[in-house]
Amino acid sequence: MKIEVKNVSKEFKKVVVLHDVNVTFEEGKIYGLVGRNGSGKSVFLKMLCGFYTPTSGEILYDGINFIKEKTFPSDTRALIEKPDFISDLTGYENLELLAQIQGKIGKEEIVEVLKKLHLEKDMDKKFSKYSLGMKQKLGIAQVLMEDPKVMILDEPFNGIEDETVEELRDWLLEEKKRGKIIVLATHIKDDIAKIVDELYKFNGETMTKVSLEK
Ligand SMILES: Nc1ncnc2c1ncn2[C@@H]1O[C@H](COP(=O)(O)OP(=O)(O)O)[C@@H](O)[C@H]1O
Numbered sequence: 001m002k003i004e005v006k007n008v009s010k011e012f013k014k015v016v017v018l019h020d021v022n023v024t025f026e027e028g029k030i031y032g033l034v035g036r037n038g039s040g041k042s043v044f045l046k047m048l049c050g051f052y053t054p055t056s057g058e059i060l061y062d063g064i065n066f067i068k069e070k071t072f073p074s075d076t077r078a079l080i081e082k083p084d085f086i087s088d089l090t091g092y093e094n095l096e097l098l099a100q101i102q103g104k105i106g107k108e109e110i111v112e113v114l115k116k117l118h119l120e121k122d123m124d125k126k127f128s129k130y131s132l133g134m135k136q137k138l139g140i141a142q143v144l145m146e147d148p149k150v151m152i153l154d155e156p157f158n159g160i161e162d163e164t165v166e167e168l169r170d171w172l173l174e175e176k177k178r179g180k181i182i183v184l185a186t187h188i189k190d191d192i193a194k195i196v197d198e199l200y201k202f203n204g205e206t207m208t209k210v211s212l213e214k
Pocket residue numbers: 012017035036037038039040041042043044
């Protein structure tokens with residue numbers, strides 16, 4: 001599958017945030033989006049998964065404009081900005097509730113993903129008692145747990161300890177080999193520079209491809 005972003009612009013009340021963005025995301029690649037705070041990374045990702053509608057231009061998943069069709073891109077999971085869950089439920093219960101929507105996975109898969117993130121020891125704590133890093137990990141777990149084709153992660157490593165970040169980076173490299181489309185946004189380029197296949201920079205309403213010195 002592929003995702004085509006064609007001439008996409010986004011304005012909020014006449015204020016231009018993004019102008020004429022063009023990019024194609026293909027299977028088996030990790031894409032990095034960098035840029036300072038407020039440069040439009042999160043707005044772009046929200047359009048990519050249909051939370052925001054482009055002011056002009058279109059986004060096609062295998063040729064289908066899902067925003068026009070009023071559907072959600074299937075097999076796509078996203079973590080955009082800070083993870084939000086039901087504070088009164090435990091980490092595990094939150095994931096279980098979300099997994100029930102699709103009914104594709106059960107306890108075993110959920111616990112497995114929690115282990116991968118070193119969150120299993122905290123899975124029975126209420127979300128309201130989670131630290132920032134634990135909340136972030138739960139957000140990543142929600143993206144990973146159903147093995148989606150497209151993974152969209154916004155500032156994924158915020159607040160997560162170095163060792164786990166290193167493991168997650170290795171794991172993302174494995175996932176891309178399995179044919180995933182992975183889109184990562186960060187204001188800290190070093191977080192992702194080593195694992196991305198293509199890098200794009202948001203700057204002054206535009207998004208441009210950056211060459212990778214490897
Ligand atoms: N819902 C909204 N309404 C108005 N302005 C918004 C909205 N969401 C984001 N913006 C503005 O768009 C710009 C880009 O924000 P954002 O994409 O969150 O930046 P970042 O690159 O840090 O993720 C900022 O100026 C922000 O204030």
